[in-house]
Amino acid sequence: MAAEEISVTPKGPSSTENTEETPEDALKERSGDSESLQAGVRRAEMLRKGWTKQGLIITFSGLFLATLAINLGDYSTQVYTPYATSSFKQHSAMSAARVVGNITRIAAYPIIAKLGDVFGRAEMFILSILFQAIANAIYAGCQNVGQYIAGGIFDAIGSTGFSLTQQVFVADVTNLINRAIWSTLPDSLTVIPSLYIGTEIAEAMLEKNKWRWGYGMWAIIQPACSILLVGAMLYYQRRNTEEKSQSAAELFGWKGTDPWWKRVYNLLWVQLDAFGAVLLLLGLSLFLVPLSLTGSGNSDDWHKPSFIAMLVVGVVIFILFIAWDTWFAAKPFIPYRLIKNRTVAAACILGALDFFHYSVFSVFFTSYLQVAGHYGAGSATRIDNSLRVAFQVSGIFAAYFMKFTKRSQIWVLAGVPLCVLGMGVLLHLVDLGGAKVGTEAAFVAAKSLIGIGRGFYQTASQVSVQASVSRGEVSVVTAVFFAAMSVGGAIGTSVAGAIWRSTLPTKLEENLPEDLKSQAQRIFGSIVVAQGYEVGTEAREAIDLSYRQSQRLLGIAALCALAPMLAVMLFLENVQLNGETAEVDTTEKDRKDVKEAGDEEEREAAAS
Numbered sequence: 001m002a003a004e005e006i007s008v009t010p011k012g013p014s015s016t017e018n019t020e021e022t023p024e025d026a027l028k029e030r031s032g033d034s035e036s037l038q039a040g041v042r043r044a045e046m047l048r049k050g051w052t053k054q055g056l057i058i059t060f061s062g063l064f065l066a067t068l069a070i071n072l073g074d075y076s077t078q079v080y081t082p083y084a085t086s087s088f089k090q091h092s093a094m095s096a097a098r099v100v101g102n103i104t105r106i107a108a109y110p111i112i113a114k115l116g117d118v119f120g121r122a123e124m125f126i127l128s129i130l131f132q133a134i135a136n137a138i139y140a141g142c143q144n145v146g147q148y149i150a151g152g153i154f155d156a157i158g159s160t161g162f163s164l165t166q167q168v169f170v171a172d173v174t175n176l177i178n179r180a181i182w183s184t185l186p187d188s189l190t191v192i193p194s195l196y197i198g199t200e201i202a203e204a205m206l207e208k209n210k211w212r213w214g215y216g217m218w219a220i221i222q223p224a225c226s227i228l229l230v231g232a233m234l235y236y237q238r239r240n241t242e243e244k245s246q247s248a249a250e251l252f253g254w255k256g257t258d259p260w261w262k263r264v265y266n267l268l269w270v271q272l273d274a275f276g277a278v279l280l281l282l283g284l285s286l287f288l289v290p291l292s293l294t295g296s297g298n299s300d301d302w303h304k305p306s307f308i309a310m311l312v313v314g315v316v317i318f319i320l321f322i323a324w325d326t327w328f329a330a331k332p333f334i335p336y337r338l339i340k341n342r343t344v345a346a347a348c349i350l351g352a353l354d355f356f357h358y359s360v361f362s363v364f365f366t367s368y369l370q371v372a373g374h375y376g377a378g379s380a381t382r383i384d385n386s387l388r389v390a391f392q393v394s395g396i397f398a399a400y401f402m403k404f405t406k407r408s409q410i411w412v413l414a415g416v417p418l419c420v421l422g423m424g425v426l427l428h429l430v431d432l433g434g435a436k437v438g439t440e441a442a443f444v445a446a447k448s449l450i451g452i453g454r455g456f457y458q459t460a461s462q463v464s465v466q467a468s469v470s471r472g473e474v475s476v477v478t479a480v481f482f483a484a485m486s487v488g489g490a491i492g493t494s495v496a497g498a499i500w501r502s503t504l505p506t507k508l509e510e511n512l513p514e515d516l517k518s519q520a521q522r523i524f525g526s527i528v529v530a531q532g533y534e535v536g537t538e539a540r541e542a543i544d545l546s547y548r549q550s551q552r553l554l555g556i557a558a559l560c561a562l563a564p565m566l567a568v569m570l571f572l573e574n575v576q577l578n579g580e581t582a583e584v585d586t587t588e589k590d591r592k593d594v595k596e597a598g599d600e601e602e603r604e605a606a607a608s
Contacts, residue, residue, distance in 0.1 A: 051173060055236050060186075062229030063166065066125075068190040069225035070132070070162060073218035075198030077139070079381045080211040082367050086526040090145045095363050095497025097149045099288050102359070102490035104156035106483050107281040110333050112161045113168070113479035114272045121169045122233035128161030129226045133219045140216035164482060168475045169233075171466060176577045177406070180399035180463050184392065184455075191392040195385050203378040269330075276333035279321035284487075286314030288494040338477050343468045346571035347461040347481055350416070352488030353565050354454060357423060358387075359492030361558035364500055364551065368430075371530045372547035373437045386444040390451025391458070398459040402577060408460040408467075409574035415456030416569045420562045422449030427555035431548040435541060457569070464575045492561070499553055507546035513538055 085094050116124040131154045138151030170182045205214035258266075268274040290310050325332040338344050362384060369380035398411050426446040429438030438446070462481060469477045508520040516539050523530050523543060530547075533540040 051236065055232065056173065059229065059232040059236070060182075062226070062232050063169075064186050064189065066129070066162075066222075066226040066229045067166070067186040068194060069218075069222045070159070071187065071190050071194035072198045072201075073132075073136070073222055074159070075195050075381065075385060076202045076205075077136070077215055077218065078366075078385070079199060079202035079206065079377050080139075080214055082370075082527045083206065083211055083377075084139070084142070084148060085145065086528050088145050088148070089525045094367075095493050095500065096289060097145070097152050098359070098363055098493040099490055099497065100149050100285075101152040101156040102486050102493055103281065103284045103288060104153050105160045105486040106284060106490060107277050108157045108160040109164060109479040109483040109486065110476065111272060111277055112157075112164055113475040114331075116165060116168060116475055120237055121165055121172070122230060122237050124161055124165040125226070125230055125233060128158045128165060129223055129230070130158070131155075131161065132158030133223050134158075136215045136217075136219040136222075140212045140219070160482075160486075164479060167462075167478055171474050171478070176463065176467055177403050179466070180402050180459050181396070183462065184395035184399050184459060188392040188396045191389050195382060195389055199378040199381045202381070203376065206377055271331060273325070273329050273331055273333040276321060276325050276329050279317055279324060280333060283314050283316075283318030283321055284490060286310045286317065288314075288490050334480055334483070335473070335476060338469065338473070338480055341465075341468055342571060343573045343575070344465045344477060344480065346568055347465045348484035349568050350412075350457060350461060350565055350572075351481060351485040352491075353561050353568070354419065354458075355485040355488035356492035356495075357419075357558040357561040359489040360496045360499075360561065361423075361426075361554050363493055363496040364554065367527050368547050368551040369443075371527060372544040372551070374535055375440070379440065383440060383443045383447065387447040387451040387454070390448035391455045394452040394455030395459045398456045402460060402463065406577045407574060408464045408577065409572055411460040412457045412464075412569050412572050415453040415458070415460070416565045418453030418456070419450050420453075420559075420566060422446050422451075422453060423555070423559050423562050425449065427552070427559055430555050431552045435544065437548065461572065463577065464572060467575045467577065468573070488561075492558075495557060496554055499557065500550055503553055504546055504550045507549050508543065511542035511546050513542065516542075 081094060081097075085097070112124060112128075115127075135151045135153075135155035135158055138147060138154060142148045142151060166186065167183055171179060174182050202214055205211055287310075290307055321333075325334055326336045339348070366377075366380040366384050369375045369383060370377060373380070375383065398415075401411060402408055423446075426443070429442050429446060432438065462478070465477050465481050466474050505520055505524045508523055509517055512520060512523075530543050533543060
């Protein structure tokens with residue numbers, strides 16, 4: 001049975017259905033011609049025409065199983081983070097570790113998107129799963145914070161690669177009307193059992209003080225659960241590409257007479273824009289990592305020449321990256337013309353602001369819940385992740401709403417205000433006065449409100465940006481959209497680290513009894529030490545108060561980041577979803593920009 005007979009499959013280019021062609025559609029057809037697509041995209045084109053109903057059922061079953069295992073591992077290992085860093089007496093180093101992870105994600109999104117376009121989707125699934133297995137192995141054996149951060153780099157690449165490849169694969173085999181549904185379905189159906197089962201597993205491991213085994217077990221379980229997905233992808237990818245067999249040289253645009261060094265140069269310098277990736281990674285690292293490590297314990301760093309030099313060099317390198325990608329790169333790491341698109345730009349700003357808010361508030365939120373709220377590790381993780389559960393579940397509803405309304409903008413306008421409202425409630429619950437904090441139900445309700453808002457606006461935004469570009473650019477624009485979120489997350493995590501390290505030690509020294517003030521740094525360095533003081537004692541009340549005061553400052557920063565989203569959301573264009581194409585409400589200027597984008601694509605093709 002042909003793939004066109006099931007609902008998740010788009011109509012191929014050979015469809016004879018008569019539709020009125022807009023200038024945007026004409027451009028998309030020209031720029032999406034298989035001759036101009038990179039190797040992996042061409043292979044994806046072959047795949048989408050050759051899928052059978054049985055093949056898609058097997059592959060999506062494998063995708064669901066792999067997603068379940070990855071989510072289980074993710075929720076489980078989140079519980080261990082404060083205990084792993086506390087075992088090295090570096091609890092506050094969580095912010096630096098997350099900054100490095102976010103920076104890695106920023107660089108990884110476009111690189112993985114380009115690698116997927118060059119090599120193929122199955123290969124990216126394999127690479128991603130391998131990196132996550134390596135990450136869990138490093139976590140299990142780490143002996144200091146540096147090794148823990150190294151594991152985070154592998155974890156960031158692996159999780160980024162899997163989530164991005166998942167979304168691009170779904171985009172390859174679905175039309176715009178059904179895309180939002182199938183993009184959200186794997187995570188939505190697995191998120192609730194993953195959260196509760198994963199945190200129960202983690203609590204059982206912590207009770208036996210075996211958090212290292214808690215990491216290591218997933219290095220085996222996740223690859224084993226991904227065999228069905230990878231096997232099906234490789235089988236159908238090979239079967240369909242054999243029908244139109246091409247040599248590696250033909251796939252990558254290499255000439256038979258080219259020496260090996262020229263082929264490597266073409267792959268790294270042109271196809272992957274490795275120079276742009278290095279500039280972006282260096283610029284963000286030199287600026288954000290030092291920022292996250294500032295605080296009362298090392299406030300003199302602001303006056304050190306080396307510290308100032310890192311910040312200045314980081315900014316300069318980031319400016320060089322912008323200049324390189326705008327004027328010099330043959331195939332830019334982040335294509336400038338995509339950022340010029342109003343819908344893409346607005347969606348990226350929304351994602352960046354939202355993930356800034358989430359990161360600045362959430363880095364130490366589970367620690368706050370366990371210390372000041374007196375919740376267990378599993379309960380704290382479930383409260384924090386109720387946002388993610390609500391996001392995944394509401395994303396399904398948003399997808400179905402979009403399917404029937406065939407419009408995207410209205411769900412952005414509905415979702416953003418819910419995020420702002422939820423954060424306002426959450427800020428109130430952090431410190432109710434009189435040593436009180438919100439109940440578990442209240443925290444879950446507030447977090448769920450934010451999650452529902454995110455599910456509405458992000459699902460609609462993702463489909464909108466994919467609909468606003470050509471078929472061959474779906475992978476790259478999806479990566480840019482996700483990378484923008486990671487930029488916001490990286491900045492938010494850096495700010496969180498700076499605020500936490502600057503305020504909590506000071507608050508502890510102010511609030512602790514005189515005979516315990518000398519223990520302030522020790523309490524600050526380990527959540528286990530903080531929890532060791534008995535609830536109800538003067539010392540514990542001082543510790544709880546210090547945690548509440550510090551977390552409240554993070555909540556204020558988060559709410560200030562969300563507020564501008566109420567204005568930015570108005571700039572997204574109202575995309576009408578109709579089959580495989582999308583009609584966008586455009587002005588004459590927008591149409592001119594579309595034509596210029598097509599001309600720029602032709603110039604890039606000639607340059608490469």
